[in-house]
Every structure is written in C-alpha cells, then in structure tokens.
Amino acid sequence: MAATYHQYEVVVVGGGGAGLMAALTLRGRDVAVLSKLYPVRSHTGTAQGGIGAALGNMEEDHWEWHMFDTVKGSDYLADQDAVEILAREAVETVLELEHWGLPFSRTPDGKIAQRPFGGHTREYGKAPVRRSCYAADRTGHMILQTLYQQCIRHQVKFFNEFLVLDLLIESGRVAGVVALSIADGSLHVFHAKAVLFATGGCGRIYQITSNAHALTGDGMAVAWRAGVPLEDMEFFQFHPTGIYRMGILITEGARGEGGKLINGRGERFMEKYAPTLLDLAPRDIISRSIYLELRQGHGIGGKGYVHLDLTHLSREVIEEKLPDITDFVRTYLGIDPVKEPIPVQPTAHYAMGGIPTDIWGRVVVDEKNRVLPGFYSAGEVACVSVHGANRLGTNSLVDILVFGRRAGRDLVRYVAENDFPPLPPRAEENAEQWVARLRAGRSGSAGRRTTVAELRDTLQREMMDKASVFRDEKLLAEMKEVVGELQQRYQEVTIQDRGRVFNTDLVEALELAFLLDCAQTVVAGALARQESRGAHSREDFPKRDDQNWLKHSLAYRTPSGQVELKYKSVSITRFQPQERKY
Amino acid sequence: MQVKLRVKRFDRERDREPYWAEYEVEAEATDRVLDLLHSVKWYQDGTLSFRRSCGHGICGSDAMLINGRNRLACKVLIKELGKRISVEPLRGFPVVKDLVVDQQAFFRKFESVQPYLVAEEPPPARERRQSPEARERFDDTTKCILCAACTTSCPSFWSNPNYLGPAAIVNAHRFLFDDRDAGQEARLQVLNQSDGVWRCRTIFNCVEACPRGIDITRAIGEVKKALLLRRT
Ligand SMILES: Cc1cc2nc3c(=O)[nH]c(=O)nc-3n(C[C@H](O)[C@H](O)[C@H](O)COP(=O)(O)OP(=O)(O)OC[C@H]3O[C@@H](n4cnc5c(N)ncnc54)[C@H](O)[C@@H]3O)c2cc1C
Ligand code: FES
Numbered sequence: 001m002a003a004t005y006h007q008y009e010v011v012v013v014g015g016g017g018a019g020l021m022a023a024l025t026l027r028g029r030d031v032a033v034l035s036k037l038y039p040v041r042s043h044t045g046t047a048q049g050g051i052g053a054a055l056g057n058m059e060e061d062h063w064e065w066h067m068f069d070t071v072k073g074s075d076y077l078a079d080q081d082a083v084e085i086l087a088r089e090a091v092e093t094v095l096e097l098e099h100w101g102l103p104f105s106r107t108p109d110g111k112i113a114q115r116p117f118g119g120h121t122r123e124y125g126k127a128p129v130r131r132s133c134y135a136a137d138r139t140g141h142m143i144l145q146t147l148y149q150q151c152i153r154h155q156v157k158f159f160n161e162f163l164v165l166d167l168l169i170e171s172g173r174v175a176g177v178v179a180l181s182i183a184d185g186s187l188h189v190f191h192a193k194a195v196l197f198a199t200g201g202c203g204r205i206y207q208i209t210s211n212a213h214a215l216t217g218d219g220m221a222v223a224w225r226a227g228v229p230l231e232d233m234e235f236f237q238f239h240p241t242g243i244y245r246m247g248i249l250i251t252e253g254a255r256g257e258g259g260k261l262i263n264g265r266g267e268r269f270m271e272k273y274a275p276t277l278l279d280l281a282p283r284d285i286i287s288r289s290i291y292l293e294l295r296q297g298h299g300i301g302g303k304g305y306v307h308l309d310l311t312h313l314s315r316e317v318i319e320e321k322l323p324d325i326t327d328f329v330r331t332y333l334g335i336d337p338v339k340e341p342i343p344v345q346p347t348a349h350y351a352m353g354g355i356p357t358d359i360w361g362r363v364v365v366d367e368k369n370r371v372l373p374g375f376y377s378a379g380e381v382a383c384v385s386v387h388g389a390n391r392l393g394t395n396s397l398v399d400i401l402v403f404g405r406r407a408g409r410d411l412v413r414y415v416a417e418n419d420f421p422p423l424p425p426r427a428e429e430n431a432e433q434w435v436a437r438l439r440a441g442r443s444g445s446a447g448r449r450t451t452v453a454e455l456r457d458t459l460q461r462e463m464m465d466k467a468s469v470f471r472d473e474k475l476l477a478e479m480k481e482v483v484g485e486l487q488q489r490y491q492e493v494t495i496q497d498r499g500r501v502f503n504t505d506l507v508e509a510l511e512l513a514f515l516l517d518c519a520q521t522v523v524a525g526a527l528a529r530q531e532s533r534g535a536h537s538r539e540d541f542p543k544r545d546d547q548n549w550l551k552h553s554l555a556y557r558t559p560s561g562q563v564e565l566k567y568k569s570v571s572i573t574r575f576q577p578q579e580r581k582y
Numbered sequence: 583m584q585v586k587l588r589v590k591r592f593d594r595e596r597d598r599e600p601y602w603a604e605y606e607v608e609a610e611a612t613d614r615v616l617d618l619l620h621s622v623k624w625y626q627d628g629t630l631s632f633r634r635s636c637g638h639g640i641c642g643s644d645a646m647l648i649n650g651r652n653r654l655a656c657k658v659l660i661k662e663l664g665k666r667i668s669v670e671p672l673r674g675f676p677v678v679k680d681l682v683v684d685q686q687a688f689f690r691k692f693e694s695v696q697p698y699l700v701a702e703e704p705p706p707a708r709e710r711r712q713s714p715e716a717r718e719r720f721d722d723t724t725k726c727i728l729c730a731a732c733t734t735s736c737p738s739f740w741s742n743p744n745y746l747g748p749a750a751i752v753n754a755h756r757f758l759f760d761d762r763d764a765g766q767e768a769r770l771q772v773l774n775q776s777d778g779v780w781r782c783r784t785i786f787n788c789v790e791a792c793p794r795g796i797d798i799t800r801a802i803g804e805v806k807k808a809l810l811l812r813r814t
Contacts, residue, residue, distance in 0.1 A: 038685070040728050041633075041641040098709040101699025101762065103717060103724050110711030135724075141640060142724065149698035183678065212635040248638045327795075328638060331657060332612070453624035496628030499595045502679040505628040 003178070003187040003428040008032040008157075009415040011177055011190045013164045013219060014198030015039030017140075018379025018400035020147035020156075022196050022361075025408025027154040029415070032190065034162040034179055036214065036507075039148050043200050043212045044400065047140025048251035048324065049117060050132030051097075051401075052394030053090035057111040058130040063087040065122060066131060068575055070395060073119040073282050074388025075534035075544065076577035077232070077552070077570060082359050082384045084573065085406075090398045093405070094133050102146040104135050105321075115321075116256040119282040119392040119582070128280050132394045137251050137322045143397060162188065163507060164218065165431040167195065167226040167375075173421040174374035178431040182507060185500030187435070189427045193415045194374040196407055197223060197355060197363075198400075201380040202518040204511075206348035206468065207460035210242055210249035216511035217518035219381040223355050224517055228365055228372065229554040229566070231383040232353035233518070234525030237391055237535045238469050240286040242347025244305040246332060250325050250344060252393045254310060255279040257321055261286070262307045262341065263298040269306075274582040281582040284390040284535045287346040291469050300343060307341035346469055350391055351518075352535065353525070354383040356554065361407025367554065367568040374421065376411060378403040385552065388570075389534020438509050441494030450492045452509045459486055459512075459519055467523055472540045476527040483520045487561065490516060521555040524563035529553065546577050585609045585660060587618050589630065590670040591680045600677070602668075603627075611661035615648055615669065619655060619681075632681035639793055642729035645672055646681050652731040652791040672734040674743065688730050691746050695754040695772050700765025716761045723756040723801050725794040732788035732798055738781045745781040746773070748788040748798045755801040758808060770809055779805050 008030050012019045015035030019042075023033050035042070054061040067087035071078055098104060098112060105113040114130040122129040135142040151158075159179070166178040168189075176192045199219030203211025224230055240261070241250040255261075261279050263269045273289040274281035290306055299305055310318055315338045318326055322337075329337045355377040356364050363375040379400040386399055459482075466479040490513060497505035531545035532538050551567040558564050585607045592600040605622045616634055623630045632655070633643040639657040646655055647670040649663050660667070675683035726749065733739055733747035754773055757763045773779045779802060788798040 037635055037641070037643070038689075041635050041643050043636065043641075045727070046636050046638070046640045095705075095707075095709055099701070099705035101701075101757075101760070103720070103760070104709075106712055106714045106717050108714060110713050112709050138640075138725070141727070145724075152693050153696075153698040212641065213637060214635045324640075331639070331659070332614075334612075451624070451628070497631075499593060499629070499679075501593065501595055502631045502682045504623075504631050 003189045003432070005189050005191065006032070007191045007420070009193045010196065010411050011192040012196045012198060013177060014200060014379065014381070015158065016042035016198060016200050016379060016400070017044035017143055017147060017397065018404040019196070019198035020151055021401045021404030022198060022378060022408040022411070023156050024147065024150055024154065025405050026411060027156065029412070032157045032159055034159045034164055034177070034190070036161060036163045036182065038160050039158065040144060042144060043215055045141045045144040046212065047143070047397055048137040048249065049253035049256065050115065050134035050139045050394045051094060051143070051397035052117065052120060052131050052392070053094040053133055053398065054087065054131060055091060055094065055112060055114060055133065057107060058114045059122070061122065061129055061131055063091065065124060065129065066090065066120070068124050069120050070386065070392055071575045072125070072580060073390055073392040075390055075580055076550065077385065077388030077533060079385050079571035080573040080575065081571045082386045085359055086386045086395070086398055086402055089402045093398065093401045097143065097146060100146050100150050102135065102142050104133055115253060116280060117393045118252050118255070118280045119277070120394070128277065132253065132256065134253065136320070137253055137324045140397065163510065164222060165434065165510065167222050168424055168427050169226055170421050170424045172373065174372065175421040175423050176427070178428050180431065180435065182502055185503055187428050187432060189423070191420060191423050193418055193420050194376060194411055196361070196376040196378065196411065197381055198377070198379040198404065199381045201351040202515065203348050203351070205459065205463050205515050205519045205522065207464040208242060208245070208247040208345065209348040210239055210247055211348065216514045218511065218514045219377070220354055221514035221517035224521065224557050227557070228355060228363060228375070229556045230353060230521045231356040231554055232385060232525070232552050233521040233555055234529050234553065235352035235389045235535045236348060236522060237283055237350040237352060238287040238346040239283055239349035240290055240346050241308050241344040243328065243332060244343035244345050247347040248328055248332065249347065249349070250308060250342060251322070254308060254322055254325060257317055258313050259308055259310045261290070262309050263293045264300045264302065265298055269293050269298070277582040282390055282392060285582065287469050288537060290346055305343040305345045308344045309341040310337045311339060311341060348468065350396060351380060352383070352385070352387045352389065352391055354381050357382045357384055359384065359406065360410040361403050362410060367566055369568070374414070374418070376407045378407045389536060435506065438493065438495055438506060439498055449494055450489055452493055452495065452512050455486050455489055455493065456512050456515065458482070459515060463519055467526055469537065471526055471536070471538050473527070476523055479523045480527060483516060483523055487516055487520065521563055524565060525553045525555055528565050550577065583609060583611065583665065585618060586666045587622065588668040589680065591630070592677050593679050609660055611659070613660050614656050615658050615660065615667065616644060616655040618660070618667065619669070631679045640727060642727035645729040645731040645793070646670065647672060652735045654729060654731070654793045657793050672730060674734045674740050685730060688733060688749070691750040692728065692753055695746070695750050696765055696769050697753040697757065699757060699760065699763050701762065702764040710762050712762060719761070720756050720759040722796050723752045725796055726752050726756070727794060729793060731791040731793060735787040735791035737785055737787065738783055742777065742781060744777040746778050748802065751779055751802050751805055752796060752798055755805050758805060770812060773805055774809055779809065
C-alpha cells in the first residue's frame with residue numbers, strides 16, 4: 001500500500017499542553033500537529049491540582065525560592081540552568097494563560113488564587129508556601145481547553161487520530177515522521193524541516209497508575225529506536241494518593257487544603273518521616289513512607305492501603321475547591337469524602353526521564369550535549385532536566401508550557417535558517433513492514449496465540465512488583481529477564497482484527513512495543529544505579545552517593561536491541577547538593 | 583458476577599447492517615462499563631472498537647448509549663445497571679466502527695461559536711482582575727469535556743442535524759458570561775441563526791445526559807435571554 005505524502009516546515013507530534021503551546025508559538029507558520037487522540041482528549045486535561053509560579057498573590061514568594069524547592073525536590077539531579085528558567089518563566093507563563101482566558105480561581109480582590117503544594121516552601125524550606133495557581137481541581141482541563149481554544153482562533157492545522165510510528169533521519173538531520181491514520185489504516189509520510197515530540201509519558205508500564213490508557217511512551221520509544229538515547233529513565237514517580245486498586249489520582253491539592261494521611265492505627269504517620277512538611281513532603285518521600293507503613297502491617301485493617309482523611313474540612317472547602325475528586329470518590333468508591341476517609345495507595349504517575357533536550361527543547365544525543373539538528377522535544381516525553389530524580393507537584397504543567405514555548409521559539413529560528421532535508425528513500429518502509437507483520441500474524445495456526453493483553457498484563461504486574469517504589473538488585477535483575485522474554489514474545493504477537501478502519505487492536509499492539517522499550521530502559525537504568533536518589537530507591541544501596549552517581553544516565557539502544565548506558569554531568573549553578581530533609 | 587453485555591456492532595468493511603453481539607463477562611459490581619468493554623476486547627474479541635483514554639470521566643472519549651441513556655462508559659458502574667447491559671454508539675453521528683462515531687461535524691460546530699476569549703484591549707502586565715462572583719457566573723459551563731453526550735441525546739438535533747446543539751451553545755455561554763470577553767456580538771450572531779439556539783425546545787435530555795452535571799438547559803436559557811435583550 002502506498003503512503004500519502006505531506007510537507008510542512010514543522011511537524012508537532014502531540015496535542016497535549018506541550019504540543020499545543022509549541023504550535024501556538026509557531027502560529028501563522030507552516031505547521032501541522034499530529035495527535036493520536038483528539039487534542040482535547042490529551043492527558044494534560046486530567047491534571048488537577050495546579051501550576052506552580054511565584055506570583056506572590058497570597059503571600060511573599062520569589063522565583064529563587066521556587067528554584068531552590070525544585071532543585072532540592074529533584075534530589076539535586078535537576079540541571080540548575082534549566083530549573084532557573086522554569087522558575088523565572090513560570091510567572092509570565094501563568095499570566096499569559098490568564099490573558100488567553102484561562103478561568104483561574106480568584107482571590108477576593110480578583111487575583112489568581114494560589115494554594116500550598118508538596119515541597120513548595122518559603123525561604124528555602126522554612127514552611128509551606130501558597131504557590132500553586134489553580135482552577136478548582138481541574139487546572140489541567142482548563143489549560144488544555146484554553147490552549148485548544150487559542151489554536152482554533154489561530155487556525156492551527158491538526159491531523160487527529162494519527163499515530164506516529166517512525167522518526168525519519170537523513171544525513172544526520174531529522175526529516176519527518178511516518179504516521180498511521182487510525183480512521184482508515186492508511187500510512188502517511190510527513191516531510192518536515194523539523195519535528196517536535198510532545199507525546200507525554202509512559203505510566204502504562206505499571207499496573208496501578210494515574211495515567212490514561214494512551215500514555216504508552218510512544219515518543220520515547222520511537223526516538224530510542226531511531227538512535228536517540230533516553231535520559232534518567234530509572235526515575236519514575238509514584239504519587240502517594242491514588243484511589244485504592246484503581247490508581248485514579250486524588251490531587252495533592254487535597255492535602256494542600258488540609259487533608260491528612262492516616263494509617264491503620266489511626267496515626268498521622270508522616271509526623272515520623274517528615275516532621276516539618278508532614279503530609280506536604282515531596283511525593284517520593286510520602287510514597288515510601290506509605291510502603292513502609294504497609295510493610296509493618298499498618299495498612300487499614302492490615303490491607304494494602306492507608307486513608308486520606310478530609311473529614312475535618314468543611315463541606316464548602318471540599319465541594320468548592322475539590323469538586324472533581326469529590327465526584328470521583330463518590331462515583332467509584334461510593335464514599336462521601338466529607339464524611340468518610342478515602343482509601344489510597346501509591347500510583348505510578350510521572351516519568352522524570354525521557355528524550356534529552358537543552359533549554360531550547362533541542363534534542364541532545366550524547367554526553368557533550370550534541371544537538372541532533374531538526375529534532376525537538378518538550379513535555380513529559382522530554383527530559384530537560386528540570387525534575388531530576390523527583391518532580392514536585394505543579395511543576396509538570398510549568399515544564400510543558402515553558403519548554404513547549406521555548407521549543408516553538410527556537411523552531412521559528414531553525415526553519416528560517418534551514419531548507420528541507422532530503423527524505424530517505426522508501427521512508428514508510430519500516431512502519432509498513434511492522435504493521436504488515438502484525439496484521440498478517442497467523443491466528444488460529446497450531447500452538448498458542450500470543451495476545452497483546454497477555455504480554456501487557458505480565459509487563460504491568462511484574463513492573464509493579466519488581467521495579468516500582470522500592471527496588472533491589474535481585475528484583476531488577478529478574479525484571480530485566482522478564483522484559484527480555486516479553487520482547488522476544490512480542491515477535492509472535494497476533495491480532496484478531498484484520499480490518500483497516502479504526503483498528504484499535506492494531507493500535508494496542510503497536511503501543512505495546514513502545515511500552516516494552518520504555519520498561520526496558522527503566523529497568524536497565526535502575527539496575528545500574530547503585531544508590532538511592534529521589535524516586536529511585538534501592539534497598540541494597542539506601543544512601544545517595546554524590547561521589548559516584550551525581551550524574552544523568554543516557555540509555556542507548558544497541559543494534560541487537562540491548563541497552564547501553566552512558567552518563568553525563570549535572571549542571572549545578574546556585575545550590576550545592578545537601579542532605580535532603582523535610 | 584456474570585454480566586450479559588450486548589453491543590451494537592458495525593464494521594463497514596464487513597457488515598451491511600449493524601447487528602447486536604452478545605458477550606458473557608465476569609465482572610465485579612464496582613467495575614465500570616469500560617472495564618467490561620476492555621474485558622471483551624482483551625480476552626474475547628479483539629475486533630471490538632471503541633475510544634477511551636483517561637478512564638475517569640475527564641477526557642470525553644467514551645460517551646455512548648448505555649442501557650438507553652448517554653453516558654461515559656468509564657463513569658458508570660455495573661451496580662447501577664444490573665446484569666444485563668446494552669451498549670450502542672451515540673445517535674445522530676455517522677458510525678465509523680462499532681462504538682466509534684465520526685465527530686468532525688460536532689467539532690466544527692463547536693468551532694463556529696468562536697469558543698475563545700476575545701479581548702479588545704492589550705492585556706495588562708499582570709493578570710486581569712476578575713472577582714470571584716464574576717468568575718462564578720460562568721463556572722458551570724467551563725466544565726464541558728466535549729464528549730457529545732448532550733448533543734446526541736437531543737431530539738431537536740436528531741430531527742435537524744444542522745442544529746448547533748447543546749455542546750456548542752454551552753461553550754458559547756462560557757465566553758458570553760465571562761466579563762473579560764469582548765466577542766459577544768459575533769458570537770450572538772452565530773447563535774441567532776436559524777440553526778442556532780432557537781432550535782432548543784427545552785426538552786432537558788441534555789441535562790440528564792451530561793456526565794459533568796452541567797445545567798445545560800439553564801445555560802441555553804441564559805443565552806436566549808441575552809439574545810432577546812440585545813434585540814431591544
Ligand atoms: C491525574 C494526573 C494529575 C496531574 N496533575 C498535575 C498537576 O496538578 N500539576 C502538574 O504540574 N502536573 C500534573 N500532572 C502531570 C501533567 O499533567 C502531565 O505531565 C502533563 O500534562 C503532560 O503533558 P504533555 O503535553 O507532555 O503530554 P500529554 O498531555 O499527555 O499529551 C500527549 C499528546 O501526545 C499525543 N501522542 C502520544 N503518542 C502519540 C503518537 N504515537 N502519535 C501521535 N500522537 C501521540 C497524544 O494524543 C496527546 O495529544 C498530572 C498527571 C496526572 C496523570
Ligand atoms: S475514558 Fe476519558 S472520559 Fe471516559
């Protein structure tokens with residue numbers, strides 16, 4: 001089947017916050033946005049708690065404090081030149097959103113309202129500060145809507161329900177992408193001067209996750225297969241408060257409003273682990289504390305969860321400031337959070353790692369930060385790195401917008417200075433063969449059918465058991481084997497749906513390959529890193545080791561499909577590493 | 583427990599007409615209908631197609647007709663429905679495959695009401711001030727997730743597919759009542775056209791269908807009133 005050819009100066013892959021922000025920065029130019037979901041269905045829309053910016057609307061605040069908190073929260077692995085940009089530009093970014101119409105919640109005098117969030121403090125750690133700008137508990141929904149509205153206004157060109165499968169590189173420059181149109185199964189080659197990946201995270205490598213089904217690490221895997229390394233993949237954040245067994249997120253904003261975590265003995269156990277910030281300590285610390293409590297048999301009724309208690313808050317606070325999560329809890333648990341505590345457990349939430357970029361969203365491919373011309377990335381798929389080993393709440397929304405915009409700005413320059421690179425011959429060949437293989441799978445032939453669901457279930461369950469909050473050499477080595485086997489078995493996967501129109505059987509099979517690649521790099525990075533830092537917690541190496549491990553990992557794919565690790569240094573400007581206490 | 587799930591299926595590459603397929607699914611009372619659909623797709627019949635992403639009622643992907651009512655598959659639990667559950671695609675849109683419908687016309691109508699803030703003056707250096715009361719004025723209609731459950735439950739839309747439909751009007755309302763906005767006039771003109779807001783017969787199906795609990799009929803009423811005031 002022949003592919004359809006398109007040509008745009010810039011192709012943006014992803015219609016979430018990062019992709020739309022970049023597209024808006026490029027408005028009026030020759031740009032197409034490709035997204036496997038309708039943009040308004042992107043995961044940015046589920047973000048609840050808020051976007052951090054030192055506006056100082058409620059009390060004194062400074063971007064330097066925001067920067068410090070972010071660096072400390074990252075367990076000193078974040079690149080401080082990038083964090084400085086994040087904290088400074090957060091302020092103008094939030095104001096720009098307001099100017100575009102974002103309906104923030106307001107203070108009595110009409111300013112943007114702000115609330116406390118985990119790890120955000122005044123005066124370098126003294127006490128919580130109100131920094132998270134919010135729109136009730138649907139901040140992400142409002143951000144995504146506002147950006148999409150502006151895209152309509154500026155007539156941004158979209159290709160919706162297009163699944164990108166391959167990145168084209170020719171003579172050392174990125175030349176476009178290949179995508180599958182889900183609606184009719186046709187293949188499309190997009191020839192471009194530059195490509196931006198803004199495809200979001202990979203939380204679906206785990207069984208219990210707050211992430212949407214679509215978050216399968218596509219951009220990371222496609223880049224990886226094209227020879228780009230992935231940075232710091234071993235750092236995966238578990239959010240402390242997912243709804244028990246479902247993983248649906250209860251925002252940290254609930255604790256920002258005064259919610260407390262309580263164990264089976266009725267204790268506010270965070271008093272033991274983080275005496276100053278308590279329930280507003282960073283997520284890595286709280287998630288570990290919950291696991292430790294559960295291990296000691298201090299779960300509620302000895303089971304695998306603790307309680308998030310809001311019952312001491314007034315009905316008005318709960319219903320006005322946390323309406324959506326109140327609705328979730330009522331819908332899914334049949335519980336009224338005004339009257340009863342909520343059963344919660346840590347849930348896989350956020351990939352700190354991803355495609356390495358510089359502060360302009362340009363993808364860099366080695367220890368010396370060499371740029372791959374024409375390739376850009378922003379948002380959760382990228383690793384700038386502003387989150388280091390552990391992201392603070394509200395900082396992803398800042399990241400996707402600040403760096404989405406910076407990438408957009410640099411793209412304006414890049415496309416003005418460069419011509420179209422040549423397209424590789426038979427550009428669609430890889431994608432075509434892959435799709436054809438899956439479609440042709442011998443269903444009904446002798447022997448057992450290997451299904452997508454079977455492999456994915458195994459992956460997600462095993463990752464949860466062996467590579468989640470606590471890790472050690474033995475479990476990780478086992479997990480490495482498991483992923484290796486699953487990669488093998490993927491070659492035999494068959495799908496049942498042989499049709500072309502809206503074949504989600506095929507889509508899920510393609511996504512499974514991306515998940516496997518992401519998991520493989522997470523495990524390899526985690527196995528190698530013999531220390532505990534931020535979200536990466538090795539029970540056999542419980543201390544942070546700055547001497548040997550204050551460095552970013554870069555996972556490369558070898559020709560035989562194995563991981564090869566290299567490392568690069570961390571940018572440290574204002575804040576020297578210290579012990580991390582809260 | 584054992585649930586009997588009936589799904590109205592159609593694959594234009596294979597079928598001449600839609601037909602009902604039946605599946606027996608093992609499930610728990612607290613499972614979502616989306617869990618049932620996944621269970622079928624993953625463990626029984628991979629050819630079943632439907633959209634979904636977030637799984638908790640925010641992304642708007644999986645509105646469908648469930649036991650005769652428009653709802654999000656991820657937001658309705660089996661215990662609310664019992665052991666016999668039927669699922670069909672949204673009415674009034676062309677079916678692409680099984681539960682997947684073509685929403686392009688729906689989005690075009692949404693776009694036609696100019697759903698974005700139009701400001702006359704250049705923005706101030708800081709945020710524009712807006713009182714909590716002024717913000718509250720349009721809070722309800724900011725909740726829309728464009729799932730199309732309302733529009734496809736509306737008899738006026740079924741009988742006239744050109745009708746703008748409740749979702750587009752809700753999104754117009756979101757800006758008409760935002761005191762920062764200056765795009766009233768252009769937006770009201772669109773709403774005042776023959777296929778605009780006057781097609782609403784106040785049947786209230788939309789309110790019942792909305793998974794976000796938006797009081798849509800009230801919003802439409804407010805838009806009608808704004809038009810009437812403008813005429814005088
Ligand atoms: C429940 C929840 C609550 C959160 N709350 C907060 C919060 O309060 N504050 C905060 O700062 N952060 C929060 N986060 C994190 C934050 O929301 C995300 O990290 C961020 O929104 C990611 O944005 P993005 O633009 O990078 O990706 P996404 O919004 O995930 O968008 C990815 C886009 O890429 C497209 N795509 C993916 N793969 C392909 C492909 N192969 N081909 C074509 N298109 C593709 C998708 O269609 C989608 O449009 C939360 C996360 C979750 C899960
Ligand atoms: S899957 Fe997102 S609304 Fe149902």
